[in-house]
Amino acid sequence: MHIALDAMGGDHGSEELIAGALQAVEETGLYVSLVGDESLLNSHLETLAPDSRTAKKITIVHSSEVVGMNEHPATAIRKKKDSSVMVAFDLVRRGVADAAVSAGNSGATMAAGIRKLGRLNGISRPGIASAFPTRKKPVVMMDIGANVDCKPVHLYQFAIMASAFSKITGVQNPKIGLLTIGEETGKGNSLVKETYPLLEKSSLNFIGNVEGRDVFQGDIDVIVCDGFVGNICLKVSEGLADAAMQMLRDEIIKSWIAKIGYLLTRKAFRSFKKRVDYAEYGGAPLLGIDGVGFICHGKSTSHAIKNAIIKAAQMAKGNINRDILASLAAGNNVEHLEM
Amino acid sequence: MHIALDAMGGDHGSEELIAGALQAVEETGLYVSLVGDESLLNSHLETLAPDSRTAKKITIVHSSEVVGMNEHPATAIRKKKDSSVMVAFDLVRRGVADAAVSAGNSGATMAAGIRKLGRLNGISRPGIASAFPTRKKPVVMMDIGANVDCKPVHLYQFAIMASAFSKITGVQNPKIGLLTIGEETGKGNSLVKETYPLLEKSSLNFIGNVEGRDVFQGDIDVIVCDGFVGNICLKVSEGLADAAMQMLRDEIIKSWIAKIGYLLTRKAFRSFKKRVDYAEYGGAPLLGIDGVGFICHGKSTSHAIKNAIIKAAQMAKGNINRDILASLAAGNNVEHLEM
Numbered sequence: 001m002h003i004a005l006d007a008m009g010g011d012h013g014s015e016e017l018i019a020g021a022l023q024a025v026e027e028t029g030l031y032v033s034l035v036g037d038e039s040l041l042n043s044h045l046e047t048l049a050p051d052s053r054t055a056k057k058i059t060i061v062h063s064s065e066v067v068g069m070n071e072h073p074a075t076a077i078r079k080k081k082d083s084s085v086m087v088a089f090d091l092v093r094r095g096v097a098d099a100a101v102s103a104g105n106s107g108a109t110m111a112a113g114i115r116k117l118g119r120l121n122g123i124s125r126p127g128i129a130s131a132f133p134t135r136k137k138p139v140v141m142m143d144i145g146a147n148v149d150c151k152p153v154h155l156y157q158f159a160i161m162a163s164a165f166s167k168i169t170g171v172q173n174p175k176i177g178l179l180t181i182g183e184e185t186g187k188g189n190s191l192v193k194e195t196y197p198l199l200e201k202s203s204l205n206f207i208g209n210v211e212g213r214d215v216f217q218g219d220i221d222v223i224v225c226d227g228f229v230g231n232i233c234l235k236v237s238e239g240l241a242d243a244a245m246q247m248l249r250d251e252i253i254k255s256w257i258a259k260i261g262y263l264l265t266r267k268a269f270r271s272f273k274k275r276v277d278y279a280e281y282g283g284a285p286l287l288g289i290d291g292v293g294f295i296c297h298g299k300s301t302s303h304a305i306k307n308a309i310i311k312a313a314q315m316a317k318g319n320i321n322r323d324i325l326a327s328l329a330a331g332n333n334v335e336h337l338e339m
Numbered sequence: 340m341h342i343a344l345d346a347m348g349g350d351h352g353s354e355e356l357i358a359g360a361l362q363a364v365e366e367t368g369l370y371v372s373l374v375g376d377e378s379l380l381n382s383h384l385e386t387l388a389p390d391s392r393t394a395k396k397i398t399i400v401h402s403s404e405v406v407g408m409n410e411h412p413a414t415a416i417r418k419k420k421d422s423s424v425m426v427a428f429d430l431v432r433r434g435v436a437d438a439a440v441s442a443g444n445s446g447a448t449m450a451a452g453i454r455k456l457g458r459l460n461g462i463s464r465p466g467i468a469s470a471f472p473t474r475k476k477p478v479v480m481m482d483i484g485a486n487v488d489c490k491p492v493h494l495y496q497f498a499i500m501a502s503a504f505s506k507i508t509g510v511q512n513p514k515i516g517l518l519t520i521g522e523e524t525g526k527g528n529s530l531v532k533e534t535y536p537l538l539e540k541s542s543l544n545f546i547g548n549v550e551g552r553d554v555f556q557g558d559i560d561v562i563v564c565d566g567f568v569g570n571i572c573l574k575v576s577e578g579l580a581d582a583a584m585q586m587l588r589d590e591i592i593k594s595w596i597a598k599i600g601y602l603l604t605r606k607a608f609r610s611f612k613k614r615v616d617y618a619e620y621g622g623a624p625l626l627g628i629d630g631v632g633f634i635c636h637g638k639s640t641s642h643a644i645k646n647a648i649i650k651a652a653q654m655a656k657g658n659i660n661r662d663i664l665a666s667l668a669a670g671n672n673v674e675h676l677e678m
Contacts, residue, residue: 262599
């Protein structure tokens with residue numbers, strides 16, 4: 001397996017990304033191409049990887065441009081043909097790499113993936129899924145922001161793609177829930193009501209409607225929603241988690257007894273934070289393109305990058321797209337729907 | 340001020356509701372009509388209120404039926420004309436009470452309010468708002484579930500109504516944000532994109548798009564969204580808060596040092612829980628009807644009921660509907676829009 005890493009994206013700079021690549025190489029023995037400014041990457045690599053055995057599995061592929069975090073994705077991709085994210089996906093297109101990973105501008109990563117690799121045959125809207133922690137096991141949500149105005153067939157296809165990704169992470173026959181505002185059939189907005197029968201008739205393991213309250217319980221493997229709702233869920237959750245921790249801290253620092261108590265519970269707090277950390281689970285597969293792409297959070301640490309590289313390799317190895325194509329073929333009944 | 344309380348709704352039974360009414364009467368001196376089964380309520384009242392001065396401010400109004408928590412709202416309201424929630428709103432219609440409060444089936448409460456009092460002139464869709472805690476001050480979100488498929492004019496009217504409610508809670512010139520998935524103008528789904536110019540042109544204090552991440556920061560007073568998105572936000576938040584506390588507890592009980600630490604921080608945890616408790620903030624004004632209605636969580640404790648009764652009285656006293664009508668009149672520019 002050979003992964004192309006956009007070594008210029010992300011908030012922590014190339015050093016952090018390269019460190020993640022080195023960890024992935026050491027842990028699994030796969031090959032990584034670092035894409036970006038050659039001299040910059042070379043100097044970091046020399047500092048970070050004195051071990052020549054690891055360094056041998058790392059190649060640097062030069063690219064002269066970088067897409068900024070706040071650039072308009074489509075425009076940036078059109079203008080910056082030699083940007084690190086475009087060159088990374090080009091390595092996949094040319095069969096040099098098996099998957100591309102980027103922690104840069106996520107819209108641009110998606111646009112580059114579609115531009116270079118094209119859509120998977122039969123998929124009308126590629127999208128972004130996200131795995132996040134719950135009390136029991138991670139749940140995969142799709143779409144989380146790529147497609148804001150959706151039709152039922154798009155949600156149906158998100159279910160197919162997210163289910164295939166859930167299998168890659170080790171879940172057998174993933175349980176799929178349709179996110180809505182009441183568990184009974186027939187509850188929800190018109191998009192949800194029209195999507196329900198498509199999922200019900202499909203060969204997927206559809207368990208019915210689920211509510212926002214069920215998301216973090218860990219009894220569902222895949223949650224399907226449009227990208228507007230998915231993105232808001234994700235951001236509300238991040239915001240709530242931060243605010244709750246701040247509010248708890250506000251209360252704790254009011255008394256010295258509580259402060260001592262906090263010191264004693266700190267290890268538990270740290271384990272908890274690790275359990276819910278995006279660095280462990282975060283990272284979002286770009287699904288529905290004719291190849292494999294993986295989008296990381298801009299804030300990703302080297303540890304998150306390592307995990308993303310390994311997951312991208314699993315997706316390529318597990319041939320996720322073959323599974324998606326098979327599910328699409330099994331669902332001929334929805335082919336006539338307006339895309 | 341005189342409040343009609345549906346004394347049959349809620350998960351904890353009439354005793355809890357009556358206790359809340361008594362607390363409200365003691366604290367503020369307002370009058371409360373308890374609506375429900377006369378003999379049941381009488382026996383509870385005798386046990387709970389030995390103080391005759393308080394008891395004098397409480398009247399029992401008999402009703403022979405109750406709408407169950409899982410009944411279909413519209414059907415239940417049509418069939419059960421003598422249900423406690425219908426009779427409570429009838430007291431408002433007849434001018435006996437200034438507002439109605441119910442912790443029963445919230446869909447039925449909304450349906451009863453519209454049926455008995457009618458829509459406020461110019462409002463196309465009454466809805467439900469909710470105030471919830473953030474790090475700094477409560478934020479009001481509307482709609483939280485009554486209207487799942489919305490048009491721009493509905494969101495515009497939610498902004499008017501929620502802003503009026505925010506003023507009732509003491510906020511001067513409430514800051515209104517439109518919930519979407521990117522802060523820049525032009526980000527979001529088509530509903531949001533079409534709503535933006537309506538809010539921008541209005542005389543409301545519209546501060547622009549806000550993201551899910553901003554909801555709990557406490558810098559915004561009112562968040563506008565459709566009822567599908569609002570309900571999912573609310574339920575995801577409740578679910579996450581529960582799951583996070585469970586996960587933290589899972590970590591803490593792994594070590595006895597952490598357990599001791601937890602004991603020392605318990606007071607802080609309790610203060611935190613109180614700060615985020617729906618009993619303090621929860622309760623949801625029913626806005627857009629020609630009168631005042633307040634919906635409580637089924638799980639409401641007496642404390643929550645007391646707060647709801649006081650808030651309903653404030654809404655009636657502050658003449659929230661006059662403010663809504665004035666804002667509607669100021670926004671003639673959107674009157675031609677399809678309702």
